[in-house]
Amino acid sequence: MNGGTHRLVAGASIALYIARNEEKLGKQTANPVLGGLLASVLTNVPDWIEPATHPGHRSTAHSLVVAGLLGIGLYELHQWQPDNELGRFIRGIGKVAIAAYLIHLALDSLTAKSLPFVGRG
Numbered sequence: 839m840n841g842g843t844h845r846l847v848a849g850a851s852i853a854l855y856i857a858r859n860e861e862k863l864g865k866q867t868a869n870p871v872l873g874g875l876l877a878s879v880l881t882n883v884p885d886w887i888e889p890a891t892h893p894g895h896r897s898t899a900h901s902l903v904v905a906g907l908l909g910i911g912l913y914e915l916h917q918w919q920p921d922n923e924l925g926r927f928i929r930g931i932g933k934v935a936i937a938a939y940l941i942h943l944a945l946d947s948l949t950a951k952s953l954p955f956v957g958r959g
Contacts, residue, residue, distance in 0.1 A: 841882055848941040849878030852934055869930075876931070877938040884942050896946065898957035905943045905953070912936040 853874030860866060887899040898904060915932045918925075947953045 841885065844881045844942050844945055845878040847945060848881035848938045849874040851941060852877035852937060855937075873930070873934050876934050877941070879938075880935045881938040881942045883935075883939050884946075896951060896954060896958065900943060900946060901954050901957050903956050905940060908936050908940055908943075912940070 853870040856873045857870035884899045888895050915929055920926050920929055
């Protein structure tokens with residue numbers, strides 16, 4: 839998958855998820871647009887860590903182990919119920935960042951190279 843595909847899928851997915859949650863709560867904010875834009879940028883973090891300089895560039899940052907650890911982190915953030923605006927802001931940014939990273943890994947897992955379990959050396 840190329841960077842444009844990652845950005846489009848992550849941005850649209852996160853924006854739609856946030857919009858649906860706001861609809862359930864009966865509110866309407868700019869958060870779907872802001873979250874989608876943030877996700878479209880942060881989805882490329884794995885490639886910033888491990889740039890695609892050669893065909894086998896996927897290693898630890900693109901691994902199933904990292905995906906699992908991020909999944910645990912996302913679950914923990916989702917369970918956290920902060921009692922102030924700053925905490926809620928940090929929680930929201932963290933959830934978008936982790937989800938965007940996981941979307942990148944999910945898309946890469948669909949390619950012929952897939953994802954390594956831990957990393958390639």
